[in-house]
Amino acid sequence: MYILSTNGGACMVDAVCQISSGDNPLISVSVMKKNYTNEMMHKNNTFSLSIFGMKDDPRLIKHFGMQSMRDANKFINEEYEIINETPVLKGTLGYLVLEKVDTIETDTHTLFIGKLIEAETNSNEEPMSYNHYQAHKEELMKATSESNKTAWVCTVCGYVYYADELPSDFVCPRCGATREMFIKKE
Numbered sequence: 001m002y003i004l005s006t007n008g009g010a011c012m013v014d015a016v017c018q019i020s021s022g023d024n025p026l027i028s029v030s031v032m033k034k035n036y037t038n039e040m041m042h043k044n045n046t047f048s049l050s051i052f053g054m055k056d057d058p059r060l061i062k063h064f065g066m067q068s069m070r071d072a073n074k075f076i077n078e079e080y081e082i083i084n085e086t087p088v089l090k091g092t093l094g095y096l097v098l099e100k101v102d103t104i105e106t107d108t109h110t111l112f113i114g115k116l117i118e119a120e121t122n123s124n125e126e127p128m129s130y131n132h133y134q135a136h137k138e139e140l141m142k143a144t145s146e147s148n149k150t151a152w153v154c155t156v157c158g159y160v161y162y163a164d165e166l167p168s169d170f171v172c173p174r175c176g177a178t179r180e181m182f183i184k185k186e
């Protein structure tokens with residue numbers, strides 16, 4: 001499992017494949033055409049893949065995989081850095097930064113092919129496979145759901161964020177309201 005990021009878009013992906021070797025191997029990633037990230041991938045020349053680990057916060061799967069940047073800015077409360085003009089999410093096992101060199105269109109997905117220009121390993125912990133995600137989807141989602149957590153509701157747009165405490169620099173990912181605009185719902 002990977003978090004694919006590019007300027008203006010990010011989503012969870014699993015169909016990542018190394019397709020050549022050498023110092024700057026080619027890597028392909030398949031992205032659904034209906035995803036907003038697909039649109040952004042067509043516009044931009046660089047993208048990054050952050051490697052999601054078994055011990056990484058399952059909240060990120062829901063955050064990056066189950067909402068669209070059409071509705072919410074997924075980066076707004078996350079720690080990331082810009083490398084070669086592309087956002088790279090921090091705190092995962094490592095990342096790859098790629099320069100887009102080709103695209104192949106299919107009926108449902110676009111295959112984006114990138115040349116590796118930078119990579120970093122942060123941890124040697126086990127990465128999460130798509131198979132593991134599918135087999136443990138329910139418990140992974142449960143860990144991020146409303147159970148035992150306080151709901152914080154944005155009084156401007158109605159966005160709900162589940163956490164014990166709202167981070168001090170929290171901003172509504174949907175409408176941009178600051179944390180003072182959120183009310184606690186027990």
Ligand code: FE
Pocket residue numbers: 154155156157158159172173174175176177
């Ligand atoms: Fe809001």
